[in-house]
Amino acid sequence: MDDQARDVGRRVRYWRQRRDIDRQRFADMVERSTSWVDKVEKGERSLLRLPMLERVAEVLSIAPEVLTDGPKARQAAGCIDAVEVQAIRSALGQYPSLSRSAGVKPPAMSRVARQLDYLGQAWISSNFTAVAHQLPVLIHEAQVLAATATGDVDVRGARRALVMSYRLASSMLLKFEANQVAWLAADRAMQIALPTDDNVALARATRSVARAMTSSGQESDAIAALVSMADRMRSEMTVGDRDQLPLFGMLFLAASIAAAKVDDHSTALMMHEEAEAVVVQLGPEHRSHYTVFGSANVAAHRLAALVRLREFGRALEHAATVDPAVVRALPPERRANYLLDMTSAHTGAGNYSDATVALTEAERLAPQEVRCRPLAHGLLRALLSNTSGALAGSVRTMALRAGVEA
Numbered sequence: 001m002d003d004q005a006r007d008v009g010r011r012v013r014y015w016r017q018r019r020d021i022d023r024q025r026f027a028d029m030v031e032r033s034t035s036w037v038d039k040v041e042k043g044e045r046s047l048l049r050l051p052m053l054e055r056v057a058e059v060l061s062i063a064p065e066v067l068t069d070g071p072k073a074r075q076a077a078g079c080i081d082a083v084e085v086q087a088i089r090s091a092l093g094q095y096p097s098l099s100r101s102a103g104v105k106p107p108a109m110s111r112v113a114r115q116l117d118y119l120g121q122a123w124i125s126s127n128f129t130a131v132a133h134q135l136p137v138l139i140h141e142a143q144v145l146a147a148t149a150t151g152d153v154d155v156r157g158a159r160r161a162l163v164m165s166y167r168l169a170s171s172m173l174l175k176f177e178a179n180q181v182a183w184l185a186a187d188r189a190m191q192i193a194l195p196t197d198d199n200v201a202l203a204r205a206t207r208s209v210a211r212a213m214t215s216s217g218q219e220s221d222a223i224a225a226l227v228s229m230a231d232r233m234r235s236e237m238t239v240g241d242r243d244q245l246p247l248f249g250m251l252f253l254a255a256s257i258a259a260a261k262v263d264d265h266s267t268a269l270m271m272h273e274e275a276e277a278v279v280v281q282l283g284p285e286h287r288s289h290y291t292v293f294g295s296a297n298v299a300a301h302r303l304a305a306l307v308r309l310r311e312f313g314r315a316l317e318h319a320a321t322v323d324p325a326v327v328r329a330l331p332p333e334r335r336a337n338y339l340l341d342m343t344s345a346h347t348g349a350g351n352y353s354d355a356t357v358a359l360t361e362a363e364r365l366a367p368q369e370v371r372c373r374p375l376a377h378g379l380l381r382a383l384l385s386n387t388s389g390a391l392a393g394s395v396r397t398m399a400l401r402a403g404v405e406a
Contacts, residue, residue, distance in 0.1 A: 002046060166186070179212070303338065
């Protein structure tokens with residue numbers, strides 16, 4: 001068996017399955033038999049003739065070199081792509097309640113909850129390809145559940161699940177700078193939450209909307225929305241309310257980042273101090289409600305705010321006061337973002353060796369954060385321009401894995 005044919009066949013099978021295309025449908029799409037597909041995927045038949053290679057790549061919505069070039073194949077396989085973003089966009093554009101079909105059984109709340117738990121774990125593990133692949137189905141099922149739920153408790157649970165589905169979509173799309181679609185997801189979350197008078201759903205939706213606003217240059221609007229929601233919750237929470245307190249604290253963290261982006265030092269610090277006060281009330285780290293809130297995440301957000309304020313020296317001074325064990329306790333997604341902010345701080349301060357160490361650790365911990373995100377690609381380009389010798393070699397190797405040209 002030819003090694004190249006085997007590698008190409010394995011990639012064809014991977015992308016066929018990732019696109020949810022069964023063998024018969026795939027065979028029909030490329031105008032070949034299923035036995036031909038089997039032989040290609042097993043490496044028993046070469047797919048190196050250009051017209052057929054291009055045809056297969058077109059059906060799979062990938063570039064031909066993703067099938068033939070090892071580094072490009074690995075980079076593409078480890079990142080979400082335009083097809084998956086479009087699938088999420090399409091899911092956001094569905095309105096199941098407009099066409100309820102008689103006899104169609106809605107999904108069970110337990111099934112939607114399990115899907116949310118699975119994708120929530122994938123998210124905090126920085127496994128974004130898993131999130132992107134499953135999210136359109138989750139959104140659709142959560143939409144149907146919310147449209148068919150009855151009874152106060154069932155309706156509230158279904159709407160919370162749908163808000164969380166939209167929030168997950170918005171957060172991931174913002175990470176990959178698909179800002180317009182992220183805005184749509186955030187707005188859908190808010191439209192579901194507003195009629196509920198449910199602070200848990202409203203706080204989650206407000207954070208999504210505020211982050212979308214911040215990404216679009218509407219930082220003042222974002223801060224106003226977050227503070228308004230915090231004021232609403234402050235008047236309604238009981239002492240030690242462990243359901244709402246973490247969400248309450250996260251509103252202030254989001255506001256601190258929005259303020260930092262417009263160089264509002266005093267508001268960024270004030271919001272940080274509000275979040276610290278919530279940590280004192282809450283006690284130990286809190287990780288329910290898909291919310292990681294506590295001293296570690298508050299410290300990480302302060303670093304992020306100082307970086308956005310371009311106070312790189314102060315950011316590094318702050319990081320020096322943070323217990324490394326506290327950072328290690330964060331889930332991979334949060335810890336990787338802390339390391340990306342450390343990379344930014346060291347780069348801004350001219351500490352390129354330390355920046356490379358931080359970025360290398362971020363890639364080891366959460367490869368998709370570094371190899372796929374535009375933010376990390378920008379950091380790689382900055383380090384490529386400012387390093388030499390062995391250090392530059394390390395950066396070039398990372399850049400190659402990320403598909404960033406030296």
